[in-house]
Amino acid sequence: MADHTRVDDATTCARPSEEPPSATRPLSPPLVLSSVYQVEDLAQVDSIYNGDSAGFIYARDSHPNAAQLAAKLALLEGAEAALVCGSGMAAESALFLASLDAGDHIALSEGLYGRTVGLVGRELARFGIECSYFDATDAESLRAALRPKTRLVFVETISNPLMRVADIPGLAGIAHEAGVLLAVDHTFAPLLCRPIDLGADFVLHSATKLIGGHSDVTLGIVAGRKVKIDRLANLASTFGLTGNAFDSWLALRGLSTLSLRVGRTSTTALEIANRLSQNSSVMKVNYPGLASHPDHAIAARLFPEGYGAMMSFDVGGREQADRFIRRLEHIPYAPSLGDVSTTLSHPTTTSHRFLSPDQWVQQGITLGLIRLSIGLEDVEDLWRDLEQGLA
Ligand SMILES: Cc1ncc(COP(=O)(O)O)c(C=O)c1O
Structure with missing residues (x-):
């Protein structure tokens, strides 16, 4: 007798897989790559589109x-x-x-x-x-x-x-x-x-x-x-x-680690900003946690637990900035921010590249300005690299 439950291999290959039965739920959220969802019937599709029941239909929507x-x-x-x-x-x-x-x-x-x-x-x-x-x-x-x-x-x-x-x-x-x-x-x-x-x-x-x-x-x-x-x-x-x-x-x-990262980078950043302020190769440091920052008072009011990972400082000019970047051993010139590792950017050649020199002057952005996004490294290791850059 022919086995009518058996289908052609092409059919087996092509059919969507069943979800494996499980009485447990994953602790880590599953990655759901499906661009579309299976809907039971027309009543269900209406109910989901009308917001009467929870569900997903098409991934571009949600x-x-x-x-x-x-x-x-x-x-x-x-x-x-x-x-x-x-x-x-x-x-x-x-x-x-x-x-x-x-x-x-x-x-x-x-x-x-x-x-x-x-x-x-x-x-x-x-x-x-x-x-x-x-x-x-x-x-x-x-x-x-x-x-x-x-x-x-x-x-x-x-x-x-x-x-x-x-x-x-x-x-x-x-x-x-x-x-x-x-x-x-x-x-x-x-x-x-x-x-x-x-x-x-x-x-x-x-x-x-x-x-x-x-x-x-x-x-x-x-x-x-x-x-x-x-x-x-x-x-x-x-x-x-x-x-x-x-x-x-x-x-x-x-x-899941944002709170820890924000706390740690805020502490490190304040320490680095203080040390940079005392370094003779640095003209100016911009960090809201420093009393010298023009917005320190408002920052202290708005940010009760720390001032964040971002700062900038001026090393004098484009040549000095270039030398600083080349002398660093570990901190990469990578024009983004927020990484677990410390990165730097140079605004006049990256984020603010397409402004005119007049606009730079107007906004107070100088050719020697370096922006740092502080990461999770030990503060002494980080400072050693920065000092080497500034030497
Ligand atoms: C302050 C700020 N807003 C928005 C954006 C744009 O974000 P995305 O690069 O994710 O489009 C950036 C990118 O650098 C940014 O710095």
Whole structure:
């Protein structure tokens, strides 16, 4: 008799595998790479799309790894909800595209990340969206930047490369008085404070940096009120801005040590900043934890437990910066930040390369400026390398 349960090998190969039965659950979150999910019937598909039951259908809309990462980030930020996007820039794009219509206006703080300035000033400008600038350290300066069509105010908690600290509570008060929402790019300052508790409406991260923590993720996150994040999520799927499963899985793993990394790097950074300040080859150190930093008072108010991993210092000129970089034995010139190992960047040849020399002068960015992202090394080992560079 023919065995009717037996199917052709081609069929066996092609059919989806069954999940193995298990009464236990994995402790570590499974990486779910499926781009699509099996739906029982039409009632279930309706119920999931209507939000009446939980479930995933198509990974560009949502998937378990992004949902887990978003939930943890929302918890950390004190937000109702969060959305995982394909990069920090994708998160910004989702926020701007959802918040601004043609003819609207956005107020930006001075000295934002260059691509953010390009996104608004070049790309959104093509759709009739206008912008103006204010000084994030002086909340009153925001008043002059607001217009009747202003829909959003955008700042970075700590700016690059001079580590200026935004007066988030002051800015939130003025923005809300005018009926405008405040968004804070918190990339340089995760866990140092909670922008939403300080009055922000949205908080964004390039999870590529400190959240990922190991330079192997490209991802962005935006958190805020659920109704707003639901709208952003829909838009992000339409524009194809959502994040993938593997990077979400890696970023969730990175988050598990974030608190330890922030604590340790804040302690090391303050010590290194103090030592650099006393070194005769260093003209100036920019670290919000130093009493000499122009925003130390606000930083001390906003960051009760430490000032973060990021600092910059001036070694005098381009030649000195080049010599310093070449003399270092261990700290790599790698223009990103937030890694477990200390890395350095040189703003005028990387992040701020496309500004004119006049703009550098205007922003106080010098050719000898070196930016450090402090990692987890022992402080003495790190200092030995830095001293060798400065010798
Ligand atoms: C402050 C800040 N915001 C946003 C971004 C953009 O993030 P991503 O590179 O993940 O798109 C960066 C990247 O360096 C950044 O430094």
